[in-house]
Structures are given as structure tokens and as C-alpha cells.
């Protein structure tokens with residue numbers, strides 16, 4: 001049986017993951033601590049914005065913070081941008097020490113500024129990392145091949161062994177023993193198949209395998225809240241969602257119960273041991289760091305397709321913003337609203353999942369823009385498209401509208 005202190009989540013998305021993850025840093029560290037885990041790695045997508053609040057939360061709950069990010073990765077970014085290539089992989093990069101942290105910040109900044117990429121006006125913006133950038137800033141970093149969407153597992157899954165081998169070899173030449181092959185088990189047959197090949201390749205290349213949990217929400221019952229957020233992140237209801245409810249922050253025991261080998265689960269603690277204490281003082285960052293960390297986030301918000309989105313906002317009744325402010329701001333008097341308004345209370349009583357979802361999302365730090373989008377999406381969706389649970393949030397907006 002794997003002990004909780006021998007497992008470290010090395011792949012965790014918080015609400016810093018651009019409307020993809022809904023875990024608050026504080027609740028994340030609290031849960032890890034309650035489970036008896038000693039460290040957590042933060043690996044938000046394309047963003048380092050949550051670093052300060054993650055470090056604060058980790059210190060509060062006596063958890064060792066491991067700073068990382070899950071990048072969008074291609075072999076050659078400029079080529080990929082010019083040819084509008086749809087192929088983009090994931091790659092997890094973790095800072096081992098202060099030098100690694102500097103390089104992680106550089107990689108993040110360079111990928112956003114040099115290799116800024118957006119497929120079309122309504123798609124998600126990205127900064128791309130590539131092999132050349134990685135080789136420039138490789139010192140002090142630990143790399144994992146990321147989830148099923150990592151380059152190596154994707155090549156393996158499609159039977160492209162040559163490319164899988166060449167990419168894995170390039171990464172191994174750069175990172176040596178600091179390269180790990182990452183596997184997970186979210187009960188998805190394609191993923192399982194890709195990871196079987198990855199384990200085989202790990203044996204041949206003498207690379208260690210680590211078992212991860214691609215956590216996007218804290219508990220299993222939060223899956224629907226994450227589905228809401230990710231489904232509306234384009235400013236309209238795209239219907240995009242995860243394949244099942246397995247993307248939550250698991251205990252070592254739950255990891256083991258999925259059938260992942262104990263050895264791979266325990267290997268994660270090797271990564272935690274390699275990571276030292278960072279001396280980086282995020283509370284008074286040097287000016288360039290401030291730009292890099294904060295700038296990355298606001299860039300993402302402000303450089304969204306501002307014009308079209310702004311005109312969309314104007315269509316939203318101000319009452320919906322009122323509801324947004326009242327219901328979706330951290331520390332909101334949701335309970336007061338519940339006791340004051342029997343109509344809302346009734347919706348919640350009829351649909352417990354709705355109440356849970358509203359409460360879960362109300363603690364999530366997301367940029368203003370996506371929250372407005374959430375309401376915009378819900379207020380413009382044809383009612384017949386709504387399953388009952390979703391109807392509730394729509395009704396809350398309507399309710400606010402009627403009140404005004």
C-alpha cells in the first residue's frame with residue numbers, strides 16, 4: 001500500500017489555468033495536507049499567475065510548493081505558427097531551484113511573446129514552447145512528458161514510433177535524469193493504450209515513469225462546475241467537456257486503486273526531493289518578474305479579441321452583472337441570498353448539484369471576462385438546450401434581471 005507521504009501530485013491545475021481548472025490554491029493545499037501529503041506541484045496551463053497565491057497557501061498548510069507549468073509545446077514554434085499547424089502537444093516543466101525558476105519564467109515569457117499563437121479569433125490564445133527555447137533555458141528544470149496530449153504519448157498512440165523516439169531522445173539529451181515519462185489512469189481506453197507504449201519505451205530508454213493525476217477540480221463532485229467553466233470559455237457555450245469525472249485531486253490510495261503501479265506512484269516523491277526551497281521573493285518581485293508573472297495574466301485577458309467581446313458585453317443586461325457580483329465573488333453572501341429569496345432556495349433544493357456548482361465556482365479566481373462570458377453564454381442559450389441543472393444558473397440570471 002502506498003503511503004500518502006510517498007506520493008506527490010506532479011500535475012495539478014488551479015484556477016490559474018485560464019478557465020480550464022477550478023481548484024483554488026488554498027483548498028488544494030488544505031486537501032493535500034488533510035490527506036497527509038507533503039508536497040504539491042502546480043502546473044497550470046500556459047500560466048504562472050497563481051504562483052504567489054499558491055506559495056502563500058502552501059506555507060499556510062505546511063505543504064512544500066513545487067512550481068511548474070504545463071506548456072503548449074511543438075518541435076518548432078515558428079514553423080507551426082506559420083503553417084497554422086493544428087498539432088500542439090503538452091509538456092510539463094518544473095523548477096528544481098532558483099535557477100530553474102528563472103528559466104521557467106523565461107520560457108513562459110518567451111513562449112507568450114515570441115511564439116504567441118491563436119488559431120482563429122474565437123479560439124484560446126497560447127504561447128508556444130519549442131525545443132529551441134527549451135535548450136536555451138534548460139538549467140534547473142525537470143520535465144515530464146505530460147498527459148495523453150504530450151508529444152511522446154501522442155506519437156506513440158498514432159503509431160509514429162520514429163517521431164516519438166526522436167522527441168524523447170531530444171528531451172533526454174537535454175534533461176537526462178530530470179526527464180520523466182508521465183502516465184495516468186482516467187479510465188480512458190485510448191489514453192491507457194498510449195501509456196502502455198510509453199512504459200515500454202521508458203524501459204528501452206531507461207527513463208523513469210511517474211504516475212500523475214491530471215487534476216482540474218478538487219473533488220469528484222466538482223466535475224460539473226468545471227464543465228460549466230470550460231464549456232463557456234470561448235464566450236459562447238461550446239459544449240466542450242472532459243470525457244468523465246475522473247480529473248479530480250486524488251489521494252495516493254485512490255491512485256493505487258485505479259491500478260497504477262505503486263513504483264510509479266512513489267517515483268513522484270523523487271521529483272519532490274529534487275526540488276529545493278525557492279528563495280524567490282514573490283511579494284517584492286523585481287520589475288521584470290512582476291511584468292512576467294502579472295503581465296502574462298493580464299495580457300491574456302486584455303489581448304482577448306477585445307472588440308467583439310466588448311460588443312457582446314453590451315448585450316448583457318446590467319442585472320446579470322449584479323448577479324455575477326453577488327453570487328460569484330469570493331466570500332459572497334450566498335447564504336443570505338438563499339434565506340432571502342425562496343425562489344432561489346427552491347431551485348437549489350430541487351437540484352443539489354446546482355447549489356454545489358454555484359458554491360464551487362463562487363470560490364474560484366477567474367478573470368472578470370470569463371465570468372461575464374459565463375452569464376452571457378447562459379443568457380443567450382436556447383432554453384431547450386439546457387439540462388435541468390444548467391437551467392438553474394440561467395434562472396438565477398433571469399431572477400436578477402426581474403428584480404431590477
Ligand SMILES: [Zn+2]
Pocket residue numbers: 070090146147148149150214
Ligand atoms: Zn495536458
Ligand SMILES: [Zn+2]
Pocket residue numbers: 011013070147214215
Ligand atoms: Zn494537465
